[in-house]
Amino acid sequence: MDAGGKIKRPSFGRAGPMQLENFQTLGLPESLHRKTGLFPRLLQAIDPVADIDDGWGSFFDMRFGAHTLDRLATSAAFQVMNKVRVRFAPSPTGFFHIGSARTALFNWLYARARGGVFILRIEDTDRTRNTSEALRVLFDGMRWLGLDWDEGPEAGGGAGPYFQSQRDDFYRDYREKLVAADRAYEKEGALFFRISGEPQVIEDAIRGRVERTEEKDFVIFRSDGSPVFHFVNVVDDIAMGITHVIRGEDHLSNTSKHTELFKAFGVEPPTFAHIPLILKQNGPGKMSKRDEGALIEDYQRRGFLPEAVVNYLCLLGWSPKDDREKMPIEEIIRIFDLPGINRNNARFDERKMRFLNAAYLQEIAPDRYLELARAALDATNEDSAADPRYREEVFLLCREKIRAIDELPGFTGYFFTEDFPIEEKAARKILGKGEPITRLRQFLAAIGDGVDFSDEVALEAIITGLAGTHGVSTGEFIHPIRLAVSGTNVGPGLYGLLRVLGRDRVVARIERFLAAHG
RNA sequence: GCCCCCAUCGUCUAGCGGCUAGGACGUAGGAUUCUCAUUCCUAAAACCGGGGUUCGAUUCCCCGUGGGGGUGCCA
16 A cells, blocks of 8 residues: 555556456455456456555455355445446437447446446437437437447436436536536636646546646536536536446547546546547548448348347457357357457448348348348338248248348349349350250250159259259259249259249249240 | 547457467358359468567567547537
8 A cells, every 4th residue: 555545556457367466466365366267357347447445455354254256246235336337328419320339339238247237318418400300210229239228218217317408407506516616617608617737647447547638728608508518428427426437539538628527526537438439441530420331220221130230349349359259249248348348449341240240140030030021122112012921932042142131132033023134144154055955955844744842852853863864963954944043143042942933933934045045 | 730549461350578470351262063142171461660678579668650539618
């Protein structure tokens, strides 16, 4: 301990195991160090960057009987003592930006990882646009991603109201405190905050120590009487008992204003964690609303799977450190922590998100997939007249080919019309070698005597039988058949394709093809 | 201009003094003798530069450079 009666914060490194010397710095019995595998988790469960004051001594003096430290870290009593309260505080703009979504996600993850409380607070001061519509976009997006909030609009909670537009009483009270303490003064109609001018040191959970000195007094109430962001943000965080402020790095430079305010109110600032920004896919700068792929509702509309979007967003600035990428959210919650977040900005890459989406898409329940597929095709109206059962067969068949639902319409065209084009390039490639016309005739002849088209195995047997009989590869049959029935050389496996199209379509299409090309 | 943050393949990342610098997306070949946008294998592909510290730096420090952010009576 130093003269101030406080133990200096030990340097744990970033989520690494705790060193013996740090251990000793905390004044803990050396024997406990043998449980070193448990300590990092315990310490992180408490707070990776909190000031270690003498509360620690008494904490460790408490006896938890036979409880291991591991159990202690997750015990109900411990959780209550150290309840994490985080908030996501968006301004309803009518869009749900992907960067905002990730900020919400990291807050939510942290709350869930610590058994804490996730609060949604709406920063709707000086709003003029259609707020209810903007709120709907936000709530829909949050719920779609699975980011449920414990306190906030439509959820209640004891620290409300959760709309800044309804918190004028708080702002007035806190304003009075500053005026009474001579920390605020009026000038040109606006109310200015009188800074201390002291260097503001923040121990960022991600970046470590950051020091910045605020140099000018700043406005906290406009001349029209309305409070500005810095003020309401801090007041609400105090009033709502926020313990950890997890937000974008674009706020890092503002944090010195905020710590000035916290201190002016006599409140110890919360732990800050400034997460890196998401940069646009192409070109310089952070992603903005105008950029391609910037909006959550866009992915929702295009039929992306929320678990894939969430998984991808987790990987943008955070990693499990062990090469895993596709992970269930429960597992991410289990190992998520603040120091594990990167410090550098990350460029958004829709291709990788698409890759993850494909992986999830192949494993979701058929009913869920079909629902998404129907919605996507309803938009094109291409298949409106088709039999519902047939539609489902088509969608299921094409699932393996697509990475996201928005690619589905590109695969289904020829299933729903007899007037599909024969791709010139594919035709040239396939008709140019072997004896495709002969093979088609042989195939027609072979299926003439009652092959069961609902049986892919039987269909395969026909083709392999024909290939064997005529001494050619199965491809000699497969490629021309695919071309004749679909007009292209790419698509689902042939036997499934034939099964779904059914005998009537297949025969008619091949005959028509022969008439045109034979 | 001033202030703050950051820096490993094209992209997302692992690495916390000694490694053939690992994985993933994407890309290029090949395989699965059915295409392919699936799967599998292989390949190309990175430590921004310069000084230190050290027996030894991708790793620690400093300076550049580059990128990002802030600097509103926006949030």
